[in-house]
Amino acid sequence: MSVAKTVAIFLTCAVALAACGKPEPVASPAVVQSASAARVAFAGAPPVVPVPATPVAPEQVAGKLVFDKTCGLCHGAGTGGSPRPGDKANWAPRIAQGMDVLYEHARVGYNGAYGYMPARGGASATDSEIKAGVDYMVSLSR
Numbered sequence: 001m002s003v004a005k006t007v008a009i010f011l012t013c014a015v016a017l018a019a020c021g022k023p024e025p026v027a028s029p030a031v032v033q034s035a036s037a038a039r040v041a042f043a044g045a046p047p048v049v050p051v052p053a054t055p056v057a058p059e060q061v062a063g064k065l066v067f068d069k070t071c072g073l074c075h076g077a078g079t080g081g082s083p084r085p086g087d088k089a090n091w092a093p094r095i096a097q098g099m100d101v102l103y104e105h106a107r108v109g110y111n112g113a114y115g116y117m118p119a120r121g122g123a124s125a126t127d128s129e130i131k132a133g134v135d136y137m138v139s140l141s142r
């Protein structure tokens with residue numbers, strides 16, 4: 001047998017072996033199902049939960065970031081008399097004032113019947129971050 005023929009046979013075998021690789025594993029339907037079941041369970045949580053579990057709608061992402069970083073320090077647990085997101089009874093009369101009033105109170109500060117809301121949550125949040133934070137809390141409290 002010539003060297004060239006031996007190499008050719010060797011290459012053919014190598015290609016044949018490689019072609020017989022195992023197929024890619026596919027996520028089993030059971031795993032996919034249990035993940036979405038968990039999501040449904042979270043979505044059904046009682047409204048008084050201060051910070052909602054996943055999922056967060058795309059338009060809420062910016063607001064959730066601001067909330068997690070700043071507003072949630074008080075609003076997460078209702079510290080100092082702050083309304084918690086999801087506490088609809090507390091938010092209803094506030095929402096009734098109109099969104100512009102809420103943005104303004106969050107921006108310049110607000111001394112209400114329950115406590116003091118510091119301007120910009122006591123932080124350096126920009127106007128658009130404040131708006132996103134208010135929108136986020138209100139969207140969970142309607």
Ligand code: HEC
Pocket residue numbers: 066067070071072073074075079080081082083094097101102103105106110111112113114115116117118120121122125129130131133134
């Ligand atoms: C240091 C604690 C604290 C932080 C931080 C804080 N708040 Fe507040 N916030 C309060 C308190 C207390 C009230 C309730 C005041 C009242 O009604 O007596 C309040 C009320 C509000 C209201 C309702 C105002 C109204 O007119 O009823 C809005 C809107 C609000 N906060 C937005 C925000 C946003 C947005 C952030 C984050 C950028 C934030 N707050 C961070 C304490 C805080």
